[in-house]
Amino acid sequence: MSSKQYLKQVTSYMRSKEARGYVETELQQHITHSKEAWVNKGYSAEEAEQKAIAEMGSASQLGKSMDKIHRPKWDFWLIGAVLLLVAASFVPILTVDVSMKYGDGMTNYFIKRKIVHILVAIALIAFLMLIDYRKIQRFIVPIYGIAIALLLILVLMPNASINGMAMYIIGPIRIQAWVTLPLFLVAFAGFFMERKWKFWQFIGLFIIPLLLFMMLPNLAVAIFYSAVVSVLFAFSTFSNQQKRNVFLTIAGLTSVGIVYMVYAYKSILAPYQIERIRAFLHPEMYADTSGYLMLQLKTALAEAGWFGAETATYLPEAHTDYALVQLIQAYGFLAGILVIIVLLAIALRILWLIQTMPQSFGKLLVLAAVTLYSCQSVYSILMIFGLLPLAGIPLPFISYGVTPFLLNAFLIGLVLSVYRRKSYMGQRTFSA
Numbered sequence: 001m002s003s004k005q006y007l008k009q010v011t012s013y014m015r016s017k018e019a020r021g022y023v024e025t026e027l028q029q030h031i032t033h034s035k036e037a038w039v040n041k042g043y044s045a046e047e048a049e050q051k052a053i054a055e056m057g058s059a060s061q062l063g064k065s066m067d068k069i070h071r072p073k074w075d076f077w078l079i080g081a082v083l084l085l086v087a088a089s090f091v092p093i094l095t096v097d098v099s100m101k102y103g104d105g106m107t108n109y110f111i112k113r114k115i116v117h118i119l120v121a122i123a124l125i126a127f128l129m130l131i132d133y134r135k136i137q138r139f140i141v142p143i144y145g146i147a148i149a150l151l152l153i154l155v156l157m158p159n160a161s162i163n164g165m166a167m168y169i170i171g172p173i174r175i176q177a178w179v180t181l182p183l184f185l186v187a188f189a190g191f192f193m194e195r196k197w198k199f200w201q202f203i204g205l206f207i208i209p210l211l212l213f214m215m216l217p218n219l220a221v222a223i224f225y226s227a228v229v230s231v232l233f234a235f236s237t238f239s240n241q242q243k244r245n246v247f248l249t250i251a252g253l254t255s256v257g258i259v260y261m262v263y264a265y266k267s268i269l270a271p272y273q274i275e276r277i278r279a280f281l282h283p284e285m286y287a288d289t290s291g292y293l294m295l296q297l298k299t300a301l302a303e304a305g306w307f308g309a310e311t312a313t314y315l316p317e318a319h320t321d322y323a324l325v326q327l328i329q330a331y332g333f334l335a336g337i338l339v340i341i342v343l344l345a346i347a348l349r350i351l352w353l354i355q356t357m358p359q360s361f362g363k364l365l366v367l368a369a370v371t372l373y374s375c376q377s378v379y380s381i382l383m384i385f386g387l388l389p390l391a392g393i394p395l396p397f398i399s400y401g402v403t404p405f406l407l408n409a410f411l412i413g414l415v416l417s418v419y420r421r422k423s424y425m426g427q428r429t430f431s432a
Contacts, residue, residue: 001050001053002049003028003031003035003049003052003053006031006053006056006059007024007027007028007031009059009060009063010023010024010027010059010062010063010066011023011024011063011066012063013059013060013063013064013066013067014063014066014067014070015067015071016067016070016071016072019066019070019071019072022070023066023070027056027062030052030056031049031052031053031056032052034048034051034052034055035048035049035051035052036048038051038052072420072421073419073420073422074416074420075349075353075415075416075419077349078346078349078350078353078412078415078416078419079416081342081345081346081349082346082397082412084342085339085342085343085346085396085397085398086118086397088327088335088339088342088398089114089323089397089398089399089400090111090114091326091327091330091331091335092318092319092323092326092327092330092398092400093107093110093111093114093319093400094107094111095312095326095327095329095330096312096315096318096319096326110319110400113402114400117401117402117405117406118405120402120406121405121406121409122409124406124409124410124413125409125412125413125416126413127413128410128413128414128416128417129413129416129417129420131417132421133361133362133365133414133417133418133421134361134362134421136186136190137190137193137361140186140187140189140190140191140194141187143183143186143187143190144183144184144187144191144205146183147180147183147184147187147209148208148209148212150175150179150180150183151177151180151209151212151213151216152212153168153175154166154167154168154175154176154177154212154216155212155215155216160174165177165216165218166216166218174402174403176403177213177216177218177221178221178403178404178407179403179407180209180221181221181224181225181228181372181407182407182410182411184209184225184228184229185228185365185368185369185372186365186368186414188205188206188228188229188232188368189232189361189364189365189367189368190361191205192232192233192235192236192237192364193237193360193361193364195237199238199242202233206229209225210222210225210226213225219391220379220391220392220393223375224372224375224376227371227372227375228368228371228372228375230247230250231367231368231371232364232367232368233246234247235359235363235364235367236364237359272290275289275290276290276389277389278290279291279294280294280389280390283295283298283386293315293316293390294386294390296313296314296315297315297322297325297384297386298386299313300312300313300315300325300326300328300329301325301328301384301385303329304328304329304332304333304336305332305333306332306333306334307331307332307334308328308329308330308331308332308335309329309330312326312329312330313329315329317392319399319400320394320399320400320401321380321390321392321393321394321399322384323394323395323398323399323400324336324339324340324380324381324384324395324398325384327339327398339398340381343377343381343395343396343398344377346373346396347370347373347374347377350366350369350370350373350415351370353366353415353419353422354366354367354370356422357418357422362418362421362422363418365414365415365418366414366415366418366419369411369412369414369415370411370415372411373396373408373411373412376393376394376395376396376404376408377395377396379391379393380393380394380395380396380399381395396408
C-alpha cells in the first residue's frame, strides 16, 4: 500500500471535508520524516515507506481518532445563551404600547419584522460557521477599502438622517456608520497578524477611519472602533515597549483633550451639546427638554420593583434603545438582572474560549468580536441607569432593529466559525 492509498483510507473516516486536507498534509509529513529515517538505516525507498506506514497503525483506527479530534465543534452554551436573549427580545415589543407613536395594529407589524430579523440573523450565523474564516485574511485590504468607501459616502453624500445619524438608504438597505464596524474588525485582525506592515502604516490605517467617524459625527461608534483596535493592538506581535509607548501617548493626549474641553467647552461645543451635558449631570433642571428622557427612565426603574410596575411609564423608543428598561417595567428587576447575567455570561464564555486558542488570525477575530459586543452591552446597561450619557446604544439581541441585530449576529457567527475549527486554527488555509 502506498502512502497516498493509506492516507485516502484514513481521511475516508473523517466527516469534515475541511479537516481532511489538513490531516492529510500533517500525516504525510510524519510519513516522510519516518521514511527518511528508515532509508538512513539502509532500507530501500519502498521498504522504508512500508515501515513508515506500519508505524502509523491501522488506517481505520487512526481515521476514527482524527475524526473525533477534528470534528467540527458547536458551542451549545453560547448558542443557547443567544437564543435566551432572542426570546427575551419579544418582551419589550409585546408590553409597550406602540400605538401611541405608530398607530393601532403596529404590534403585529413589529413582531413579524422581528421574526424576519431573527431568520436573517440565523442565516448569517450559519453562513459564517460554514465558510472557512481563514480565507478572509487574504481580502483584508479590499475589506478595509470598502469600509472607508462607505464612510466617505456617509460623510459626503448621505441621503437621509435619522435621530441625527447620517444614512444612505437604497430601498430596504440602510447604510450607517455601525455597518462599517464589522469590516474594520476583520481588516485590523488581519493587519495585526501580518508582519509586512510598518508601525507608521498602522497609525495611518487607524486614524483615517477615526477622522471620518468624527466628521459624521458619531462619537459612540468612534469610541467602539478605537476600543476594538486598541485590544487588537494589545494582543498583536508588536513589542511591549511599542505598546507601552502608544498607550502612554494616547493616555496623555486624552488627558490634555479632556482638560482643554473642561475649560474651553463653551467655544468648542454647540449650545445643544452643552445642554445635553448639563442635563446628564442635572436632569431635573432640564425636565422639559434634554433631561426629560433621563427622568422618565429613572421613574420607570423606580416604580418597577422586583416583579414589575403596576402602571408602566411611557418611554419613547422603549422597544429599541431602552428595551431593557421596558423589560424591567414589565417583569421587574429580577427579570432585568437575569437578562444582564446572560449578556455578561456570553462575553465571559467567549473570553474563556479565547484562552484555549493559539495566537492566530482567528484568535484576533474573536478578541475583536467580544470587545465590540461587550462595549455595546456595558454602555447600554450603564446608560439606562444614568451612569453614562444617553447615546442610543442598542442592547445586543434585545433591542429592536435590523442593523444592531445583524451586527451582533455577525459577531457571534465569527466566534462560532473560529471555534468550529479550533483544532487546526494555527494552520494556513488549505484547499480541501
